[in-house]
Amino acid sequence: MTIPAVILDNVVKRFPLTKALDGVNLAIDPGKVVGLLGHNGSGKTTMLKIIAGLRRPTSGRVEVFGMTPGVETKKRVAFLSEVNTYYDWMTVDGLLNFVKSFHPDLCLEKAAELKEFMKLKGAAKIGALSKGQQARLKLVVGLSRQADLMLLDEPLAGIDPPSRAKILHALVGELRQEGQTVIISTHEVKEAEPIFDHVVFLREGRNVLEGDAETLRAETGHSMEELFGEVLE
Amino acid sequence: MQFEIDERQPIYRQIMDALIRQIARGHWPPGGKLPSIREVAEGVRVNPNTVARAFQELERTGLVETRRGEGTFVTIDTKVIKDCREETAREVWAEFLVKIRELGFTNEDVQRLAAELKEEGKR
Numbered sequence: 422m423t424i425p426a427v428i429l430d431n432v433v434k435r436f437p438l439t440k441a442l443d444g445v446n447l448a449i450d451p452g453k454v455v456g457l458l459g460h461n462g463s464g465k466t467t468m469l470k471i472i473a474g475l476r477r478p479t480s481g482r483v484e485v486f487g488m489t490p491g492v493e494t495k496k497r498v499a500f501l502s503e504v505n506t507y508y509d510w511m512t513v514d515g516l517l518n519f520v521k522s523f524h525p526d527l528c529l530e531k532a533a534e535l536k537e538f539m540k541l542k543g544a545a546k547i548g549a550l551s552k553g554q555q556a557r558l559k560l561v562v563g564l565s566r567q568a569d570l571m572l573l574d575e576p577l578a579g580i581d582p583p584s585r586a587k588i589l590h591a592l593v594g595e596l597r598q599e600g601q602t603v604i605i606s607t608h609e610v611k612e613a614e615p616i617f618d619h620v621v622f623l624r625e626g627r628n629v630l631e632g633d634a635e636t637l638r639a640e641t642g643h644s645m646e647e648l649f650g651e652v653l654e
Numbered sequence: 655m656q657f658e659i660d661e662r663q664p665i666y667r668q669i670m671d672a673l674i675r676q677i678a679r680g681h682w683p684p685g686g687k688l689p690s691i692r693e694v695a696e697g698v699r700v701n702p703n704t705v706a707r708a709f710q711e712l713e714r715t716g717l718v719e720t721r722r723g724e725g726t727f728v729t730i731d732t733k734v735i736k737d738c739r740e741e742t743a744r745e746v747w748a749e750f751l752v753k754i755r756e757l758g759f760t761n762e763d764v765q766r767l768a769a770e771l772k773e774e775g776k777r
Contacts, residue, residue: 454701586699593701594692614661615700635664635704644661 424487426451426570426602427472432481434467434626441467442478443626449602451486451569454593454616456634457606458649459623465606466503468623469572472604473500485570496526499568501559503575509548513541513558520562532565538591552579560588564596571603577612585612592616610646620645622652629653655689655697665700669708677717677728678739685730688718 427449434442441464449455457465470476471483474490485494507516513536521527536543539557541550550558556579563571576592577585593603593616607613620637622630630637630652634645641648657672659665676682691709695702709726712718716734720726729735754764 452703454703590696590699594695615659615665615698615704618701618703635666635707638662638664639667642662646661 423451425449425484426453426486427604428482428484429468430482432471432478432483434471434476435479440626442471444481445626445628447621447628447631449604449619451602452600453602453618455602455604456610456613456617456620456645457604457623458608458610458620458645458653459606460608460653463623464626465623466574469500469574469604469606473498473572475500497569498572499563499566499570500572501563501574501576503578505555505559507547507555507558509546511547512543513545513547514543516547516558517562517565524566526567527565528567529565532561535561535564535596538596553581553584556580560592564592567598569601571601573603573605575606575608577607577609582612589613589616610649614645617645622649624653655694657698659698659700666704666707666711669694669698669700669705670711673708673712674717674738674742677735678742682728684728684732684735686728688726688728690725
């Protein structure tokens with residue numbers, strides 16, 4: 422039997438004033454493309470950070486490739502935050518070399534391929550990039566890592582709608598390494614609809630509906646976009 | 655391969671049905687090589703995992719076989735293709751009958767219509 426890429430067993434995360442996650446149960450098989458779907462404030466980012474090992478759950482069990490998130494799992498997991506955390510004065514290539522210094526799995530050849538796809542110049546200053554270009558840069562950095570598990574928090578935010586579908590398809594197609602597991606959080610399901618193997622609908626910190634996208638289509642006769650409206654409104 | 659997908663129905667099933675139709679009409683001949691999973695995924699604009707699932711299901715029907723490292727090929731057993739073609743035709747016919755009966759057509763009406771359309775086709 423294969424070890425699941427991610428297991429969440431009754432995971433709760435409390436903050437002083439709120440409960441971000443309220444008992445999430447989940448098992449993700451390796452190699453799947455997973456849609457983590459929910460409105461803002463539903464707990465998507467908290468869940469991704471817990472899987473990435475950047476936050477600890479208040480209670481419950483978390484396993485990533487059979488291990489508790491920590492030093493070992495962080496080598497195999499790439500987390501792309503929604504918030505931009507790069508230095509404005511760096512150039513695109515400077516940033517890639519900088520990231521490589523603490524993530525040795527970053528592949529500069531892959532980065533070159535990605536820069537071309539995203540139409541970014543290596544010599545460009547990060548501070549001079551547009552919002553959309555910064556969003557693309559984040560994908561270049563994240564996807565250049567040879568991580569077994571890729572966590573993308575709202576990767577399409579800031580990217581112009583006509584490019585979204587193209588980038589998403591490349592992301593699960595030619596740009597994805599063989600067997601890589603990808604979890605994408607989004608509240609915009611339309612463009613992402615045909616790329617998910619598995620979907621998790623998150624509402625107020627609970628996964629109210631979850632399953633294989635094709636099975637859900639067969640059982641409900643609805644698209645994921647329609648289910649999003651039905652389950653989360 | 656390119657077609658509009660219906661996102662309310664399983665996508666792998668739609669890809670599988672499209673390939674069956676193409677094999678049935680000889681677009682991919684017996685023994686011929688099917689496009690790769692990646693090619694189909696890019697054409698239909700879906701996740702390659704979904705296409706892989708369509709190929710696996712298709713393999714179960716015996717219509718195609720996958721040779722490791724070489725790709726997926728249409729069977730050389732023409733009887734399997736012929737049977738599948740007939741079976742698919744029956745499904746299409748059954749769907750047609752459901753729709754035409756909703757209009758209140760009897761079997762005799764259907765035969766009359768078929769004869770009329772045949773006459774019109776000759777003209």
